[in-house]
Amino acid sequence: MENLSHILSADMLFMTLRLAIPIGLAAIGGTICERSGIVNLGLEGMMLMGAFGGVLGSHITGNPWLGIVFAVFIAGAMGLIHAVLCIHYRTSQTVSGVGINILAGGLTVVLTRAVWQVDGRSGAVERIPTVTIPGLSDIPALGALFTGQSPYVYLTVAIAVAAWFVFYKTKVGLRLRAIGDHPQAAAAAGVNVKRYRYAAVITSGMLCGLAGAYLSIVHSNMFINDMVAGRGFMALAANIFGGWNPIGSILASIVFAFAQAMRITLALDIPDQFIQMFPYILTLLVLIAAGRKARGPEALGRMED
Numbered sequence: 001m002e003n004l005s006h007i008l009s010a011d012m013l014f015m016t017l018r019l020a021i022p023i024g025l026a027a028i029g030g031t032i033c034e035r036s037g038i039v040n041l042g043l044e045g046m047m048l049m050g051a052f053g054g055v056l057g058s059h060i061t062g063n064p065w066l067g068i069v070f071a072v073f074i075a076g077a078m079g080l081i082h083a084v085l086c087i088h089y090r091t092s093q094t095v096s097g098v099g100i101n102i103l104a105g106g107l108t109v110v111l112t113r114a115v116w117q118v119d120g121r122s123g124a125v126e127r128i129p130t131v132t133i134p135g136l137s138d139i140p141a142l143g144a145l146f147t148g149q150s151p152y153v154y155l156t157v158a159i160a161v162a163a164w165f166v167f168y169k170t171k172v173g174l175r176l177r178a179i180g181d182h183p184q185a186a187a188a189a190g191v192n193v194k195r196y197r198y199a200a201v202i203t204s205g206m207l208c209g210l211a212g213a214y215l216s217i218v219h220s221n222m223f224i225n226d227m228v229a230g231r232g233f234m235a236l237a238a239n240i241f242g243g244w245n246p247i248g249s250i251l252a253s254i255v256f257a258f259a260q261a262m263r264i265t266l267a268l269d270i271p272d273q274f275i276q277m278f279p280y281i282l283t284l285l286v287l288i289a290a291g292r293k294a295r296g297p298e299a300l301g302r303m304e305d
Contacts, residue, residue, distance in 0.1 A: 010144065012261055018219070020250070020257035021156050022047065022211040022228075026235035027242065027249035028163050029207030033079075035167070035244055036200035037180045037299040041097025042082050044232025045104030046205045050075035050212025052108045055223040056115065058125040064217045067125070071213035072206045078104065079205020083198045090303050101232075109225055122223040128152070152214050156250070159207070163246035176200060180297030208232070230280060237283045244296055256283060 026043045033040040050071040057063075057070025082100055085091040109119075116122050128150060136146040145153075167173035178186040179193050187193045211231075216223045234256045241255070242248025259279040 012265060014144070015261045015264070016254060016258045017153060018150070018257075019260045020253045021150075021152050022214045022219075023231050023235050023238055023256055024156055024250045024253035025159065025211035025214070026208045026232055027238040027253050028160060028246050029204035029211070030236055030239040031242070031244050031246055031249050032163065032176075032200050032207070033204035034239065034300055035176050035180045035297055036197045037183055037297055037302065038083070038086055038197055038201050039093040039097065039301045040082065040201065040204055041094055041236065042078065042100030042104075042232075043097075043204075043208055043235050044228055044230070045097075045101035046075045046078045046208035047212040047215070047228045047232045047235075048101075048104040048108055048226070049078050050209030051216040051227055052111065052122075052212070052223050053209060054213030054217045055122045055125050056111075058217055059115070059123065062126065064126045064128045067217050068128075068210065068213045071209040071216075073209070075209025075212060076202050076206040079202040079208070080198075082205070083201035086201070086303070087194055087197050093301055105226065108223070112223060112225065120225050124221050125217060127221045128218045150214075150218050152218055155210075160246050160250045167246060177297070180299055183299050211235075230283075234279070234283050237287050240296070241286050252286075255286075 026047055029046075030040050030043050052071075053074035054064075054067040054071035056067070056074075058067030060070075061067070078100055082096050085096040085099075086093045112122055113119055130148045131151055132148055133146040137143045139146070165173075167177065175186060175191050176196055178189075179191065179196050183193050212228065215227055215231075220227070235249075235253070238252035238256055239249050241252040242250070256279060259282045263276055263278050
């Protein structure tokens, strides 16, 4: 009964929302990238570079908001690398994504040591402060959603809605979806397929940078090696489970975040290692179940155009 009360509590809800933010942002990035026909298995590495960039920027400037700018720029550069390899050189998209993850894992270790002369973690930096929205915070029951929350909560919702609007209500979104399904037909209609794909992959990297910065200068106040801890792969699963739809990706991210929150809060009489495995087991099960029925962009992973 005690565990049940934890699951149904407001604290559990807010923890789930906070944990869903980095997964959701990266999942939207994955959605944008893969809607253009480019597979992005490098979400994990791009998030890790974003987490490092956020702390590096905050460390250099003393301003965590500029840290976010650093994070977005650095992870966007990783997206550019992935785009050049996949679009210009037609490298295997799977190999490129895995290479991004390996590169980020090693590079952040070396750079952390070079900047802070310590292994495993950076020094402490300023965090993004929480905000309370006057008026809305006084609403009964819902006021807590607008009291002492990270600006990332509202930013994530805004990005999800904006991405959905662009995908389904604008010519840009129509062209991007057409490229992901029938790139040759889109090119024949005068659409610059390569330009759209470059923009989509770089935007994906930038959103991953935003997600990584959340982990290092909002959720925490330092960079720790491998601190992304599989969230990039959860984002990949959320993208598939959400049907390559920005809103669906956010909702799927909440499911994975809820599993993470349960791992943190539940007190069960079983070895802790099994509890820590729960979010990752859920990710695998979702991929197995959803992967059979999921229908992604028809040209996803193909470069015959």
